Amino acid sequence: MSSAPRRIENVPTNLITGFFGVGKTTAIRNFLKHKPTGERWAVLVNEFGDVPIDQAAFGTDDQTTDSGVVIREISGGCMCCAMNLPMRVAVTELLRQARPDRLLIEPTGLGHPAGIIDELRTEPLADAIDLQAVICLVDPRFAGDPRIQEAPVFRDQVHLADVLIANKADLATEEQLTSFQIWAEALFPAKAWIGTAVQAEIDRTLLDFRGDGSRAPLFPDLHSHGAATGPQMNTGQDGVQRFENSGTGYHACGWIFSNDDIFDRDRLLDLLGPPGLTGFAKASIVERLKGVFRTDTEWVLIDRARNDVTVSPIAYRRDSRLEVITPEDGAPDWRALEVAILDCRKNV
Numbered sequence: 281m282s283s284a285p286r287r288i289e290n291v292p293t294n295l296i297t298g299f300f301g302v303g304k305t306t307a308i309r310n311f312l313k314h315k316p317t318g319e320r321w322a323v324l325v326n327e328f329g330d331v332p333i334d335q336a337a338f339g340t341d342d343q344t345t346d347s348g349v350v351i352r353e354i355s356g357g358c359m360c361c362a363m364n365l366p367m368r369v370a371v372t373e374l375l376r377q378a379r380p381d382r383l384l385i386e387p388t389g390l391g392h393p394a395g396i397i398d399e400l401r402t403e404p405l406a407d408a409i410d411l412q413a414v415i416c417l418v419d420p421r422f423a424g425d426p427r428i429q430e431a432p433v434f435r436d437q438v439h440l441a442d443v444l445i446a447n448k449a450d451l452a453t454e455e456q457l458t459s460f461q462i463w464a465e466a467l468f469p470a471k472a473w474i475g476t477a478v479q480a481e482i483d484r485t486l487l488d489f490r491g492d493g494s495r496a497p498l499f500p501d502l503h504s505h506g507a508a509t510g511p512q513m514n515t516g517q518d519g520v521q522r523f524e525n526s527g528t529g530y531h532a533c534g535w536i537f538s539n540d541d542i543f544d545r546d547r548l549l550d551l552l553g554p555p556g557l558t559g560f561a562k563a564s565i566v567e568r569l570k571g572v573f574r575t576d577t578e579w580v581l582i583d584r585a586r587n588d589v590t591v592s593p594i595a596y597r598r599d600s601r602l603e604v605i606t607p608e609d610g611a612p613d614w615r616a617l618e619v620a621i622l623d624c625r626k627n628v
Contacts, residue, residue, distance in 0.1 A: 288408045292410050292487070293410060296384060296386050296417070297437045298417035299428065300389035301568055306480035307447070307482055309338060310479075311484055312349055315349070320378060321380050323384045325352070326353070328527075328530065330532070330534055332353045333601060336572045336601070352374050371399075390527075390530060391437075392432075394440060394500060415445065416445070418460070420460040421448070421452050421456055423463065424456075436499055439495065444467075445477050447477045447479075460476075469492070469495065472490075473486060520537055520538075522615075524614065526608055532605045533603070534601065537600040538600075539598065539599045539600070543600065544625070544626050552589075554589065565607055566586065571600070572601055572602075
């Protein structure tokens with residue numbers, strides 16, 4: 281007679297927060313590399329756009345890896361607000377399926393952590409979850425930008441964090457790093473830990489820091505703004521699927537291309553990398569761009585945050601896909617951009 285599965289309770293859980301392009305996904309990938317042997321970890325990722333990319337960014341086209349990691353995604357808005365019900369369901373199902381030793385949650389760059397924290401500390405998740413450190417990553421080159429400093433989402437991401445890390449420290453000047461340190465040390469209540477990182481290599485022991493349950497959001501009503509509008513799905517040229525949505529001042533457009541499409545790597549990078557999107561959008565308004573493409577040399581992940589672009593090989597093999605996020609008032613002609621991307625194909 282088989283015994284009943286053990287009750288799921290007190291699973292160590294961390295939020296990895298931060299604005300667009302600060303390295304949240306890279307940080308989680310690095311944490312997974314240092315996962316203790318024999319432990320099973322789960323990851324829940326939320327994407328603002330409707331075309332999931334982060335699943336591919338973890339280097340697999342399956343939701344369960346062979347290394348003791350289970351990954352799930354919620355796309356099409358921020359799970360901190362009207363997406364709370366899907367988040368609650370996703371967390372519950374993920375815990376039941378994976379029965380993990382640790383859960384990592386990555387909200388979208390526009391995600392307000394307060395709603396997620398409230399959900400994790402409320403029944404039925406409260407007994408199953410042991411919420412530990414909330415880790416917030418910032419880019420020290422832009423943390424002092426008035427447009428970012430004045431954004432309520434950014435301010436609460438920082439305010440609610442227990443651990444604050446200036447990632448991409450190798451790309452910042454000494455003056456920018458000093459400014460970050462002065463700003464971070466003046467925050468109240470004080471952080472449990474403040475530091476810097478390069479390529480999101482963060483000490484895994486920071487995950488075990490205890491979360492401060494007394495931190496209250498500066499903007500408690502922000503996460504009640506509702507989900508992004510949409511999605512609006514269109515079938516474009518050659519059957520390409522195009523998805524659009526908008527919310528919180530940003531517009532997202534994503535595409536899913538045929539697995540048979542093979543793209544010219546150099547032409548594609550000329551189009552999507554800085555200055556990039558010539559004739560469709562200025563480089564300064566491309567807040568975020570992520571894509572996986574089958575090219576004439578290999579499958580690649582294109583990861584762009586503002587003007588920083590990295591291109592790396594990837595194990596994903598399902599289809600080519602792209603997501604671009606811009607400020608709502610600076611969205612390009614998406615259909616024209618779609619045509620330009622398709623013109624980069626070699627097999628037509």
